[in-house]
Amino acid sequence: MTDSIVTTLRILLQSLGVTFFGMIIIYSAIKLLVKYFPEDNPEDQ
Amino acid sequence: MAVLLASFQAITWKTLVMYAIGGVLIYLAIKKDYEPMLLLPIGFGAILANIPFSSAIEENGFLTILYNAGIHTELFPILIFIAIGAMIDFGPLLQQPFMLFFGAAAQFGIFVTTLLARSLGFTLKEAVSIGIIGAADGPTSIYVANLFAGDLIGPISVAAYSYMSLVPLIQPPVIKALTTPEERKITMDLNLHPVSKTTRILFPIIVTLVAGSIAPKSVALVGSLMFGNLIRECGVLDKLSKAAQNELSNLVTLLLGITIGSTMVAEKFLTWKTIMILGMGLFAFIFDTAGGVLFAKLLNLFLPRKVNPMIGAAGISAFPMSARVIQKMAQKENPGNFVLMQAVGANVAGQVGSILAAGVLIYLVSSLGLS
Numbered sequence: 001m002t003d004s005i006v007t008t009l010r011i012l013l014q015s016l017g018v019t020f021f022g023m024i025i026i027y028s029a030i031k032l033l034v035k036y037f038p039e040d041n042p043e044d045q
Numbered sequence: 046m047a048v049l050l051a052s053f054q055a056i057t058w059k060t061l062v063m064y065a066i067g068g069v070l071i072y073l074a075i076k077k078d079y080e081p082m083l084l085l086p087i088g089f090g091a092i093l094a095n096i097p098f099s100s101a102i103e104e105n106g107f108l109t110i111l112y113n114a115g116i117h118t119e120l121f122p123i124l125i126f127i128a129i130g131a132m133i134d135f136g137p138l139l140q141q142p143f144m145l146f147f148g149a150a151a152q153f154g155i156f157v158t159t160l161l162a163r164s165l166g167f168t169l170k171e172a173v174s175i176g177i178i179g180a181a182d183g184p185t186s187i188y189v190a191n192l193f194a195g196d197l198i199g200p201i202s203v204a205a206y207s208y209m210s211l212v213p214l215i216q217p218p219v220i221k222a223l224t225t226p227e228e229r230k231i232t233m234d235l236n237l238h239p240v241s242k243t244t245r246i247l248f249p250i251i252v253t254l255v256a257g258s259i260a261p262k263s264v265a266l267v268g269s270l271m272f273g274n275l276i277r278e279c280g281v282l283d284k285l286s287k288a289a290q291n292e293l294s295n296l297v298t299l300l301l302g303i304t305i306g307s308t309m310v311a312e313k314f315l316t317w318k319t320i321m322i323l324g325m326g327l328f329a330f331i332f333d334t335a336g337g338v339l340f341a342k343l344l345n346l347f348l349p350r351k352v353n354p355m356i357g358a359a360g361i362s363a364f365p366m367s368a369r370v371i372q373k374m375a376q377k378e379n380p381g382n383f384v385l386m387q388a389v390g391a392n393v394a395g396q397v398g399s400i401l402a403a404g405v406l407i408y409l410v411s412s413l414g415l416s
Contacts, residue, residue: 003415005160022149025255034240038241
């Protein structure tokens, strides 16, 4: 693979896409956590 | 006598310039309070490294040993991340997970700056290392620079930490240029639900698993950050949490700063590349801010309840300075406007976003097999 501007652009676009994809998964994970563990069990306090 | 004079005779104009740069960094740290914990050790380290025949940076000099042990092995940035993780309260983000997307959008500066550096003739590895200044996160910049462009670690670190301390000066004009007073007056929901302890404990584990699976190269960074956060949130390791937040953080910051300073040897530092890197670092912070604000404005076209677009700018991970800047600006427009919790949420999301982006870039660039 050559170190060209096209390669750079491809890597940057991939990176931007994967970063957003990762954030979408973490967002979904937080939503599930908040849904299934809405509050603390008083015995756990 | 000749031996005693040899050191003086070896002083060149470059040595004097480096003394001056070290002095300016120390001045900014003491007088202007700009990231004093880092800029002062960096400034002093720069002076130590530029004294002719300095024993501090010879083969077995203490700064050489620290460099090999802490920077070359990536140990110092990793330990700093454990400390940062122990300091961060992800509560505001867990209350408003939507802020995560601002944390991703405000990494825009990384991509634009990498492209700029590449077009200015830097190699891809150097360009990515320079672009990562836009992560607005010193340890991440050091981590990537050491991996891809060891020779540029000095200017990249100085740029990253200097501009982080200048966030209160860099962000406001960019935000003002991109928003109207009406937009800056937009209020945010103040009724945020508390987050359970279980959620707080599971969050760092899940983020490590998700980020590590998407970008295995980010495991060291995200894993150490989340390990520190788990220590904080688990509730049974208060002593370790406090040790990470205080002793570990202070000690490693001290060693990291002076070691980075030791890389600023005149022959390597006083080059056009350094000047370009300092310029591009500023460019990265400006485009990070712009990326966050413009993304928020884009979302406002579709959202029923508008977001204050300034929150987008807090998505850069200069924590907690950026959140404070946004709150201050919001209150200036409307004294009754409290957006701090949302800004902090975006700010800690920026921390996650910057590590994830760095991990993905490390993975993609490494996979090219470039020398």
